[in-house]
Each structure stands twice: as C-alpha cells, then as structure tokens.
Amino acid sequence: MKNRLRVLRAERGWSQADLAQRLEVSRQSVNAIETGKFDPSLPLAFRLARLFETTIETIFRDEEQAGQSLPSAESGAR
C-alpha cells in the first residue's frame, strides 16, 4: 500500500530508526511499511496517525478508491 511515511518523516527530520523507536517496532518494520512491502494492522496504522497528528487516510492511500474516484469525478464534471 502506497503511503506518505517518508515525506512525513522527512518533515520532522526523523530517521527510520527514530520513527521505529517512537513506534516501539524494528527499523526493518518501518522500512517494510514505508516501501509498501508490508501493510500495517489497523492498531499500528492508528499509532502512526496519532504520532504524526493526522488521519490514517492522510498517511495511506487507498489505491482501489483512488482508481474508482477518477471516473466518477469526470462524470460529475460533465
């Protein structure tokens, strides 16, 4: 699942290890989530959202919904 973790992390000047320490997970876990190789559970996604003081939807991109929203947006414009 695509996400904005790298951007959010960079905005705060945190390394992957810094974020891992704050989340109490391994740096490998942060790397796997960040690169989209591992989708976190809902509780971990909420923890990330709380840490970055934002919503889950701001961090993670629902690709299915993003794909569907394009045609409906176009049809709405017609």
Next chain:
Amino acid sequence: MDCTTNSPAKGRYMRRFSVTMLLYVLFLVLAVWFFVHRHPTGPMAWVLALLPSLAIIGQIVAFGLYLAEEKDEFQVAMGVKSMLWGIGGTLSVTVTWGFLENFVHLRHLDLIMVYPIFCLVSGLAYALLQWRYR
C-alpha cells in the same frame, strides 16, 4: 539505533531457546550414556528415550511463546513466514525421501531428522527474509 532487532520478547525467546538447547544436549548425552553402559529396560528406558524429545518440544513451545509475546507485528509475520517455509520444506523433503526410499531403496531417513530439517529450512528462510527487508 535498531531498537527492536532485540526486542524484550526476542530476548526472552533467546534465553528459553538456550535453556532448552542445553537441556537437549544434556538429556541426549545422558540417554546415550545410559543405553550404552547400563542397558536400561522398561519404564526407565522409556523415560530416558523421551527426555531429548521433551527438550525439543520445549524449543517449539518457546517459539510459540515468542510469536505470542512479540509486539512488533512485522517480526511476528517474518517468524510465521519462515515457519511456513520450514513446514513446506520439511514436508517436501520427507515425502520425496519416503517415495525414493520405497521405490529406489534410498538409505532410510530417521524420523529424528525431521526436526533438524525443519530448523534448517526455516532458519534459511528467516535469513533470506532478514536480507530482503534489511
């Protein structure tokens, strides 16, 4: 700092694993010594024969406890994945060996080799996963 490569749960697992491994070596040496020098029979023989396997069961329980106690869900997923590779690899090797044993009279594979095969395959899988997500 890679804070969780050694999480508290992993630390406990390593301690439990070390204890069960130590017990395994101890029980195995004890059983072999008794069977070679004292030729035990009856219940004593059964107890001595079962001791090493109890230590192996302890190792399996220790890994189960690690999966239950580990808070890092990604590490749990890696542990489960490597275990699935271990199960798949062990079943593949043993069933293939079984057919070869029956049809082309390949050397008999002792059942006590099943656990080391499982450990080898799951260990390799864990190392590969560690490398993939390094």
